Amino acid sequence: MSAIKAAIVGGTGYTGVELLRLLAGHPGVEVTAITSRAEAGTPVSELFPSLRGHYDLKFCAPDIEQLAACDVVFFATPHGVAQAQVPELISRGVRVIDLSADFRIKDIATWEQWYGQKHACPELAADAVYGLPEVNRAQIVDAQLLACPGCYPTAIQLGFIPLLEAGLISPENLIANAASGASGAGRQGKTELLFAENNDSFRAYAAGGHRHLPEIEQGLGGVHTGSGDVRLTFVPHLLPTVRGIHATLYGTLAQDTSVEALQALFEKRYRDEPFVDVMPAGSHPQTRSVRGTNMCRIAVLKPQDRNTVVVLSVIDNLAKGASAQAIQNLNIMFGLNENQGLESPALLP
Ligand SMILES: NC(=O)C1=CN([C@@H]2O[C@H](COP(=O)(O)OP(=O)(O)OC[C@H]3O[C@@H](n4cnc5c(N)ncnc54)[C@H](OP(=O)(O)O)[C@@H]3O)[C@@H](O)[C@H]2O)C=CC1
Numbered sequence: 001m002s003a004i005k006a007a008i009v010g011g012t013g014y015t016g017v018e019l020l021r022l023l024a025g026h027p028g029v030e031v032t033a034i035t036s037r038a039e040a041g042t043p044v045s046e047l048f049p050s051l052r053g054h055y056d057l058k059f060c061a062p063d064i065e066q067l068a069a070c071d072v073v074f075f076a077t078p079h080g081v082a083q084a085q086v087p088e089l090i091s092r093g094v095r096v097i098d099l100s101a102d103f104r105i106k107d108i109a110t111w112e113q114w115y116g117q118k119h120a121c122p123e124l125a126a127d128a129v130y131g132l133p134e135v136n137r138a139q140i141v142d143a144q145l146l147a148c149p150g151c152y153p154t155a156i157q158l159g160f161i162p163l164l165e166a167g168l169i170s171p172e173n174l175i176a177n178a179a180s181g182a183s184g185a186g187r188q189g190k191t192e193l194l195f196a197e198n199n200d201s202f203r204a205y206a207a208g209g210h211r212h213l214p215e216i217e218q219g220l221g222g223v224h225t226g227s228g229d230v231r232l233t234f235v236p237h238l239l240p241t242v243r244g245i246h247a248t249l250y251g252t253l254a255q256d257t258s259v260e261a262l263q264a265l266f267e268k269r270y271r272d273e274p275f276v277d278v279m280p281a282g283s284h285p286q287t288r289s290v291r292g293t294n295m296c297r298i299a300v301l302k303p304q305d306r307n308t309v310v311v312l313s314v315i316d317n318l319a320k321g322a323s324a325q326a327i328q329n330l331n332i333m334f335g336l337n338e339n340q341g342l343e344s345p346a347l348l349p
């Protein structure tokens with residue numbers, strides 16, 4: 001089989017360059033175009049010496065003809081960008097994997113409220129497949145437009161899914177405290193992201209409402225059995241690291257359930273999932289254990305004499321939270337081995 005021809009729009013951002021890093025080791029994909037308006041004409045290997053020897057390409061300005069000549073186009077761009085270009089690509093038969101939030105939320109009024117702009121193609125959002133393979137693998141196979149989940153939504157949904165599917169926790173009072181490394185905010189100069197502002201410090205942000213909330217509630221609403229809407233209290237935090245999300249999730253058990261039963265539930269639910277690792281009972285997974293990988297490591301715990309279940313879920317925000325999950329989706333969409341290009345273990349230390 002000849003290599004799949006892929007383009008990346010937004011190749012100088014953190015998720016774009018993470019796609020380049022991972023695809024350099026993918027035998028089934030050839031990157032034929034990589035865009036940046038600011039760096040058009042600059043060789044990829046000049047801006048990112050870590051990729052010297054892997055790519056001969058230069059960054060170019062986005063050009064619809066060049067994009068339409070590919071089998072698949074990744075959008076690693078701020079929200080609002082993909083929705084302007086995707087309709088033409090879709091009409092020309094190109095498959096699209098969007099890492100932004102443009103096509104994740106089905107209710108367009110909700111999307112417009114949280115993202116503060118009018119959606120350019122609501123009809124395509126309705127058709128887009130939400131790319132969380134652990135829930136939607138069958139639909140991903142035939143997706144022409146794939147909406148990659150956000151980073152916090154990936155970590156949080158994977159942690160709550162077994163409990164909600166089994167109807168073991170009340171959906172109305174879920175709590176998620178989650179912390180992200182600074183690369184989650186993208187490769188832009190912002191004072192609040194400076195090293196001197198964040199290093200050796202820790203803080204919450206957007207506690208009054210974060211745009212990932214409706215995405216998470218939509219996803220969890222689709223899997224929970226039993227009555228009541230999913231209602232989540234979600235507080236994100238900024239972790240003074242580069243990569244990694246650590247989510248601590250709390251649910252109220254609807255009936256007394258032992259920690260052994262909870263462990264067995266998680267092990268059974270994710271037994272066949274190549275990228276979800278249910279850790280041994282009593283574990284406390286670290287973000288470092290998933291750095292640079294597509295893995296989500298999960299531990300389920302039950303504080304003594306409480307009807308609360310605590311789930312710890314860690315991912316790399318740039319990998320399972322974005323670019324590696326995008327490649328997992330590509331593998332499924334194009335009938336490749338789901339693990340291809342994603343098998344290296346985490347960096348240590
Ligand atoms: N960082 C993370 O951990 C995660 C990010 N995401 C999402 O992925 C997307 C990319 O994020 P990230 O890599 O962090 O972003 P960055 O800000 O680091 O990079 C954005 C990229 O998009 C390009 N770009 C910006 N505006 C346009 C435009 N109008 N047309 C074409 N290209 C444009 C930029 O290049 P240039 O301006 O030169 O063209 C740059 O290469 C975002 O939607 C983000 O929310 C999702 C999950 C996790």
Ligand SMILES: CC(=O)N[C@@H](CCC(=O)OP(=O)(O)O)C(=O)O
Binds near residue numbers: 100101182184185238
């Ligand atoms: C640390 C940090 O700032 N993280 C980002 C994560 C958002 C993100 O990248 O996700 P989307 O694709 O949904 O925009 C934030 O909280 O806005």
